[in-house]
Amino acid sequence: xxxxxxxxxxxxxxxxxxxxxxxxxxxxxxxxxxxxxxxxxxxxxxxxxxxxxxxxxxxxxxxxxxxxxxxxxxxxxxxxxxxxxxxxxxxxxxxxxxxxxxxxxxxxxxxxxxxxxxxxxxxxxxxxxxxxxxxxxxxxxxxxxxxxxxxxxxxxxxxxxxxxxxxxxxxxxxxxxxxxxxxxxxxxxxxxxxxxxxxxxxxxxxxxxxxxxxxxxxxxxxxxxxxxxxxxxxxxxxxxxxxxxxxxxxxxxxxxxxxxxxxxxxxxxxxxxxxxxxxxxxxxxxxxxxxxxxxxxxxxxxxxxxxxxxxxxxxxxxxxxxxxxxxxxxxxxxxxxxxxxxxxxxxxxxxxxxxxxxxxxxxxxxxxxxxxxxxxxxxxxxxxxxxxxxxxxxxxxxxxxxxxxxxxxxxxxxxxxxxxxxxxxxxxxxxxxxxxxxxxxxxxxxxxxxxxxxxxxxxxx
Amino acid sequence: xxxxxxxxxxxxxxxxxxxxxxxxxxxxxxxxxxxxxxxxxxxxxxxxxxxxxxxxxxxxxxxxxxxxxxxxxxxxxxxxxxxxxxxxxxxxxxxxxxxxxxxxxxxxxxxxxxxxxxxxxxxxxxxxxxxxxxxxxxxxxxxxxxxxxxxxxxxxxxxxxxxxxxxxxxxxxxxxxxxxxxxxxxxxxxxxxxxxxxxxxxxxxxxxxxxxxxxxxxxxxxxxxxxxxxxxxxxxxxxxxxxxxxxxxxxxxxxxxxxxxxxxxxxxxxxxxxxxxxxxxxxxxxxxxxxxxxxxxxxxxxxxxxxxxxxxxxxxxxxxxxxxxxxxxxxxxxxxxxxxxxxxxxxxxxxxxxxxxxxxxxxxxxxxxxxxxxxxxxxxxxxxxxxxxxxxxxxxxxxxxxxxxxxxxxxxxxxxxxxxxxxxxxxxxxxxxxxxxxxxxxxxxxxxxxxxxxxxxxxxxxxxxxxxxxxxxxxxxxxxxxxxxx
Numbered sequence: 001x002x003x004x005x006x007x008x009x010x011x012x013x014x015x016x017x018x019x020x021x022x023x024x025x026x027x028x029x030x031x032x033x034x035x036x037x038x039x040x041x042x043x044x045x046x047x048x049x050x051x052x053x054x055x056x057x058x059x060x061x062x063x064x065x066x067x068x069x070x071x072x073x074x075x076x077x078x079x080x081x082x083x084x085x086x087x088x089x090x091x092x093x094x095x096x097x098x099x100x101x102x103x104x105x106x107x108x109x110x111x112x113x114x115x116x117x118x119x120x121x122x123x124x125x126x127x128x129x130x131x132x133x134x135x136x137x138x139x140x141x142x143x144x145x146x147x148x149x150x151x152x153x154x155x156x157x158x159x160x161x162x163x164x165x166x167x168x169x170x171x172x173x174x175x176x177x178x179x180x181x182x183x184x185x186x187x188x189x190x191x192x193x194x195x196x197x198x199x200x201x202x203x204x205x206x207x208x209x210x211x212x213x214x215x216x217x218x219x220x221x222x223x224x225x226x227x228x229x230x231x232x233x234x235x236x237x238x239x240x241x242x243x244x245x246x247x248x249x250x251x252x253x254x255x256x257x258x259x260x261x262x263x264x265x266x267x268x269x270x271x272x273x274x275x276x277x278x279x280x281x282x283x284x285x286x287x288x289x290x291x292x293x294x295x296x297x298x299x300x301x302x303x304x305x306x307x308x309x310x311x312x313x314x315x316x317x318x319x320x321x322x323x324x325x326x327x328x329x330x331x332x333x334x335x336x337x338x339x340x341x342x343x344x345x346x347x348x349x350x351x352x353x354x355x356x357x358x359x360x361x362x363x364x365x366x367x368x369x370x371x372x373x374x375x376x377x378x379x380x381x382x383x384x385x386x387x388x389x390x391x392x393x394x395x396x397x398x399x400x401x402x403x404x405x406x407x408x409x410x411x412x413x414x415x416x417x418x419x420x421x422x423x424x425x426x427x428x429x430x431x432x433x434x435x436x437x438x439x440x441x442x443x444x445x446x447x448x449x450x451x452x453x454x455x456x457x458x459x460x461x
Numbered sequence: 462x463x464x465x466x467x468x469x470x471x472x473x474x475x476x477x478x479x480x481x482x483x484x485x486x487x488x489x490x491x492x493x494x495x496x497x498x499x500x501x502x503x504x505x506x507x508x509x510x511x512x513x514x515x516x517x518x519x520x521x522x523x524x525x526x527x528x529x530x531x532x533x534x535x536x537x538x539x540x541x542x543x544x545x546x547x548x549x550x551x552x553x554x555x556x557x558x559x560x561x562x563x564x565x566x567x568x569x570x571x572x573x574x575x576x577x578x579x580x581x582x583x584x585x586x587x588x589x590x591x592x593x594x595x596x597x598x599x600x601x602x603x604x605x606x607x608x609x610x611x612x613x614x615x616x617x618x619x620x621x622x623x624x625x626x627x628x629x630x631x632x633x634x635x636x637x638x639x640x641x642x643x644x645x646x647x648x649x650x651x652x653x654x655x656x657x658x659x660x661x662x663x664x665x666x667x668x669x670x671x672x673x674x675x676x677x678x679x680x681x682x683x684x685x686x687x688x689x690x691x692x693x694x695x696x697x698x699x700x701x702x703x704x705x706x707x708x709x710x711x712x713x714x715x716x717x718x719x720x721x722x723x724x725x726x727x728x729x730x731x732x733x734x735x736x737x738x739x740x741x742x743x744x745x746x747x748x749x750x751x752x753x754x755x756x757x758x759x760x761x762x763x764x765x766x767x768x769x770x771x772x773x774x775x776x777x778x779x780x781x782x783x784x785x786x787x788x789x790x791x792x793x794x795x796x797x798x799x800x801x802x803x804x805x806x807x808x809x810x811x812x813x814x815x816x817x818x819x820x821x822x823x824x825x826x827x828x829x830x831x832x833x834x835x836x837x838x839x840x841x842x843x844x845x846x847x848x849x850x851x852x853x854x855x856x857x858x859x860x861x862x863x864x865x866x867x868x869x870x871x872x873x874x875x876x877x878x879x880x881x882x883x884x885x886x887x888x889x890x891x892x893x894x895x896x897x898x899x900x901x902x903x904x905x906x907x908x909x910x911x912x913x914x915x916x917x918x919x920x921x922x923x924x925x926x927x928x929x930x931x932x933x934x935x936x937x938x939x940x941x942x943x944x945x946x947x
Binding site: 040042044045046047048049050051052053054055056057058070071072073074075076077078081084085088089091092095096098129130132133134136137150151187194344345348350 | 501502504505506507508509510511512522523524525526527528529530539542543545546547549550552553554555556558583584585588722725726727728807808809811813852911
């Protein structure tokens with residue numbers, strides 16, 4: 001696979017497939033999604049190496065035959081595979097009687113200018129499995145700084161590829177990506193205490209990729225957590241979220257209620273609230289589908305609409321939902337190009353609605369140091385939270401555990417805490433954001449955010 | 462793709478690379494999902510996973526590649542790629558998982574006990590199956606029903622395997638699954654009830670006790686029951702766990718800790734403990750490949766994805782840890798048996814140790830005796846899964862259950878969480894009922910790393926525990942990435 005030609009290659013095959021399908025069902029609406037991906041992945045756990053290097057590909061077909069919907073997919077993008085998948089999709093649509101009255105049409109291009117793909121670095125194709133393996137090994141070796149580090153997981157991945165969408169409504173576009181990933185998780189143990197911590201580097205190019213301190217940082221964090229003490233209280237306390245935990249916070253607080261699908265299906269907390277104040281006035285959030293360095297940036301969304309930036313929250317007011325063309329019709333709005341194929345592999349699922357990069361406008365004055373100094377008693381969360389994914393998307397009730405939190409006392413970060421529980425209503429908490437920091441950071445979780453201070457959650461430890 | 466072409470490709474590849482060992486597997490798997498929600502067909506999806514996985518070995522390390530293109534040229538190219546990355550693996554690995562060649566295994570295996578293979582059943586008959594249950598589910602759920610879902614899933618196809626020993630295997634893989642869920646609006650919010658059945662069973666299974674009418678009716682009744690259910694008391698209580706919950710406990714909490722890669726990396730609390738008494742004498746846990754499906758249900762897995770014949774592996778016998786769940790490499794490393802636990806979710810993934818059908822050995826009580834013996838506590842039933850940490854701390858939710866006092870059922874309880882440490886829990890087993898039930902299916906499955914969902918089987922008898930912690934979050938550290946969604 002060659003990054004220079006991959007888009008044309010995929011579009012050409014897709015075009016043949018589309019013609020075959022239209023020949024069989026001239027009046028149907030038909031969409032083909034093809035993807036190809038080249039990945040080298042080397043993982044090292046406890047001295048064992050799992051190394052893979054392969055070319056992955058797949059095809060997905062959606063058929064709307066007189067509004068009867070069907071979906072079929074297959075591994076591989078050969079014309080033979082495409083044809084048999086089209087046949088399967090057609091035979092499904094013949095068998096079912098359900099008509100989707102709400103379906104208007106597949107996404108129809110309207111002459112919008114093409115959007116940017118995001119950073120594409122062809123040099124990524126020159127990375128060899130040898131260098132990938134050596135870097136994975138170095139990550140692990142760099143982590144071995146202390147005999148209390150009992151277990152290390154290191155992983156290095158290089159991926160590049162493209163997807164193409166061709167449809168009977170005129171879509172005929174493609175988008176590429178190049179991704180470079182390195183991550184380490186280190187487990188530290190002393191006596192009865194055992195903690196783990198991670199660090200990573202994720203870029204779209206080769207030059208900005210730097211693993212020189214990753215292994216060391218993961219181990220240092222893990223070792224530091226061995227000093228954890230119990231919080232020993234349950235109280236409403238200010239919570240400082242670092243950019244990683246804030247990424248989870250923001251996605252959990254926004255993704256579900258701003259999805260056009262959830263608004264239409266009746267499960268959105270922010271339904272009928274466009275124009276209302278849903279957050280503190282200083283909060284400004286944009287869904288940025290065009291941020292060049294973000295992993296989530298593509299030229300087109302999952303149904304071929306050109307990616308764009310959409311203002312979600314401005315001065316604390318809800319400005320827009322995120323939608324695809326199907327729910328856009330039902331909401332009487334244009335698609336915001338937020339259709340995404342979130343299955344893994346992407347071709348195995350129907351498009352759903354998802355944000356690209358939720359980008360929070362940072363303050364110009366609230367540095368991280370200043371934020372901490374202004375807190376008399378509170379907690380500082382870093383890393384992941386367990387259970388935040390089980391937040392009730394309808395009500396917003398959240399109860400999550402942070403195993404990597406720190407105590408803030410009299411303006412200083414004092415010591416790490418044993419696992420604490422953070423609970424409360426995450427949607428209501430948007431109005432309790434006390435401070436937005438200036439230390440903005442793009443995380444690989446689809447969020448670009450500074451540290452945030454939220455007061456109102458019950459913290460228990 | 463036929464087995465001879467696969468074998469020829471293996472032989473050709475051997476001539477081109479200097480590997481110690483080569484494995485090639487081919488899957489041509491068809492997956493279908495049918496979902497009806499209220500009056501709408503929400504989803505009818507069809508997926509095909511067809512391709513070849515090549516694994517090469519050198520000095521005890523492995524390198525992997527795959528291709529969806531079935532020409533000899535593409536297969537060889539994948540093999541060369543796999544070997545190139547294998548050499549890198551060998552340079553960076555510090556654990557030697559090499560294994561020696563053994564006698565080749567040659568054979569062709571099909572599921573003869575299946576009367577109606579899903580590939581021979583028309584789509585319309587499958588949609589009918591769901592239709593039959595939908596109205597019944599709504600009716601038996603009562604007047605407050607807000608949502609009814611019916612799901613049918615199937616996964617079937619051919620699996621071929623060859624290796625440089627000359628093994629030539631062909632076998633069928635079949636899973637079908639039927640389930641219904643009913644949601645009811647109660648005073649405190651939505652409550653749900655569901656019932657379903659699945660495993661390596663033919664379409665003929667979905668009648669009598671597993672007919673859509675029966676499953677749908679149960680889903681409705683149990684959903685309605687949840688409206689009257691009270692919160693289970695929190696704290697340490699006696700517990701009778703139903704068969705599927707027992708299965709998930711066995712799998713999620715214990716099975717994963719026995720997977721040999723966790724042992725090799727020394728992350729499992731069962732490391733170095735073979736021969737130790739880690740549970741009561743009445744605890745025996747199996748991980749079996751080919752249980753009697755007609756009698757017990759479950760997943761039929763005659764071979765793993767390294768061509769090892771699956772054994773009925775005894776993990777714990779009378780409380781003593783006997784062995785791990787191995788791939789060929791770990792079996793060699795531990796001088797242990799080849800157990801047939803090397804599995805990959807599809808052809809694009811390399812094998813890692815995974816489970817087969819994991820279950821506790823039945824005891825001697827009848828169901829009535831078990832409730833009597835419970836005396837006072839919770840009879841916990843079914844689960845939608847849970848999570849376990851590397852140290853064996855678990856958290857599950859039982860979907861429904863009953864509060865028992867004086868050996869009699871008193872009232873239904875709401876969904877309740879069970880938590881604790883599995884090694885401790887195994888010490889609390891007092892006994893089990895007589896009958897073994899295994900469950901498996903298409904929806905959900907086992908997750909490990911990025912290989913989710915893998916179909917597995919699990920079960921046991923009903924088990925009586927002297928003590929289980931109910932309610933509350935366990936709030937533990939070091940959450941591992943294993944998750945069950947069953």
